[in-house]
Amino acid sequence: MSQPANQPASIPPPAWPRLQRTALIAKALAHPSRLLMLAELLRAGERCVCELAALVGADISTVSRHLAVLRVAGLVRDRKQGQQVFYSLRNPEVGLLLGAADQLLEAVVREQQSTLGAGSGTLGDFSGGR
């Protein structure tokens, strides 16, 4: 990553910054704990950091950082009240995206079951987690 091809050297597509921005959102979603927290916020509307920490079972500092990632991506808002900070979804489209992802996951799993045996790369069953 010395310098070239981060932004393609040739034929820069007109919408590169937009792609970067979308990738940032995707990155924010790219962690199980963050997905879980988003789902909880979608369900409950508002949660303080310590509640979310208990939910995902990680250290508070870790959860605080996860929330910062979501905030920078523009997915959540934070509201300070007393000593606590309450996080909530910044807008409803987050729910739509999560729904679409879930729908895709469903479709992928369905398709993988029907293509069983011919498997050549889409990963197998996913029972034993790391």
Next chain:
Amino acid sequence: MSQPANQPASIPPPAWPRLQRTALIAKALAHPSRLLMLAELLRAGERCVCELAALVGADISTVSRHLAVLRVAGLVRDRKQGQQVFYSLRNPEVGLLLGAADQLLEAVVREQQSTLGAGSGTLGDFSGGR
């Protein structure tokens, strides 16, 4: 990351493997080049590796790896014909997901403009890339 809290030590949410799987999909989307390729596949239906490489302007080996990421996540399918390998979207839900992501991006940007000046963490303008 010795062992704990990857899967939360306490209260493992019932759907942890599903969250991992969803995160895998999000990770696949979390790179501008991969998003660009997906958009192209959505538009064109099918592209060989060398065409996609030209599109994103990166080394073929890099693009090949990007495509492997998309394949493992279950987003694309590959079809070999002669020397070339043609990639295409694995199912239509991928298009829906991309649409939802775009919609969310739109909403986030809109909201950030309306909250301008009160800015305290959602990143500013986004002109200078990394």
Next chain:
DNA sequence: TGCCTCTATGCGCACATTCGCATATATGCT
């Protein structure tokens, strides 16, 4: 067979992410 093209993979380097601990900062309570 030999040569060329297309794609995938081994490798190493640079950089990013994630984690928990220790610590700073803010707020509340007495």
Next chain:
DNA sequence: AGCATATATGCGAATGTGCGCATAGAGGCA
């Protein structure tokens, strides 16, 4: 003020990601 609670941040270690070069393997063609 002094102490407890709630979040955020500095730090270092372990791990993951992205990249291109070099190379391997598969297929077409003379």
